[in-house]
Amino acid sequence: MNSERSEVSRFGLDPEKMPRHVAIIMDGNGRWARKKLMNRVKGHERGVQTVRDITRACRQLGIPFLTLYAFSTENWQRPAREVSALMSLLVRFLRSETPELMAKGIRLNAIGQLDRLPDKVRHTLDEAIRQTAQNESLTLTLALSYGGRAELVRMVRLLAAGVSQGRIDPEQIDEAMVAGHLYTAGMPDPDILIRTSGEMRISNFLLWQIAYTELFVTPTLWPDFNQQELISILQDFQTRERRFGKVET
Numbered sequence: 001m002n003s004e005r006s007e008v009s010r011f012g013l014d015p016e017k018m019p020r021h022v023a024i025i026m027d028g029n030g031r032w033a034r035k036k037l038m039n040r041v042k043g044h045e046r047g048v049q050t051v052r053d054i055t056r057a058c059r060q061l062g063i064p065f066l067t068l069y070a071f072s073t074e075n076w077q078r079p080a081r082e083v084s085a086l087m088s089l090l091v092r093f094l095r096s097e098t099p100e101l102m103a104k105g106i107r108l109n110a111i112g113q114l115d116r117l118p119d120k121v122r123h124t125l126d127e128a129i130r131q132t133a134q135n136e137s138l139t140l141t142l143a144l145s146y147g148g149r150a151e152l153v154r155m156v157r158l159l160a161a162g163v164s165q166g167r168i169d170p171e172q173i174d175e176a177m178v179a180g181h182l183y184t185a186g187m188p189d190p191d192i193l194i195r196t197s198g199e200m201r202i203s204n205f206l207l208w209q210i211a212y213t214e215l216f217v218t219p220t221l222w223p224d225f226n227q228q229e230l231i232s233i234l235q236d237f238q239t240r241e242r243r244f245g246k247v248e249t
């Protein structure tokens, strides 16, 4: 038994029923800070620690893909102070974590309108992605300046350009071709989507990809989310019967 399988069994999980892809809407940093009478930015800072813990946990459990919603296209409309604090935090995170990503064999990836990120963020991000490109234990994807609708618009434009240039026959367009023109091309769809802090909505995350994803909403605020709660979600996931529209076999 390899170490991941024994790790999985240690938590009472079935190694045969582990998800390949976990996606998380990391919400509730602001509320966490407000509850403690602190500035919202403190909540984001504390949220970074949870990112570390959950990334480590997923790698230990042998989950190959973890996708974290870190900043939405709509989040650009937050006060400039908060946006710039988030961008600085991101730069600090990328710089401080790259050595651990290397040590643990974690590949960093990013999806979203990355050209809208400030130059410094963009460069630090590109550098971390480049450095970790050959790593194979876990692909950690940060959704940054990401919007599901914007992703779909981009896909339509790419396909339309292909059609107008005569490279694509409209009759050829199928689900696989659509999926192949999304930011997530080549990644499996999420098996699990977790949203922290209780909101029962998708907030423009991975609209196409979550068609058959199992949803988990927890009232826990993101800075308080931890490995133990992730494990209990995984245990719950393993009891669910995924029918994909078919009848029970």
Ligand code: IPE
Pocket (backbone or CB within 6 Å): 026, 027, 028, 029, 030, 031, 032, 070, 071, 072, 075, 086, 197
């Ligand atoms: C999630 O926490 C982090 C980002 C959206 C960047 P929020 O900042 O949305 O926290 P709440 O929802 O206001 O509590």
Ligand code: IPE
Pocket (backbone or CB within 6 Å): 025, 026, 027, 028, 069, 070, 071, 072, 075, 199, 201, 203
């Ligand atoms: C979703 O959280 C986006 C991220 C977690 C990055 P929001 O806090 O922006 O979503 P709404 O405003 O509650 O829908």
Ligand code: MG
Pocket (backbone or CB within 6 Å): 027, 028, 029
């Ligand atoms: Mg929020």
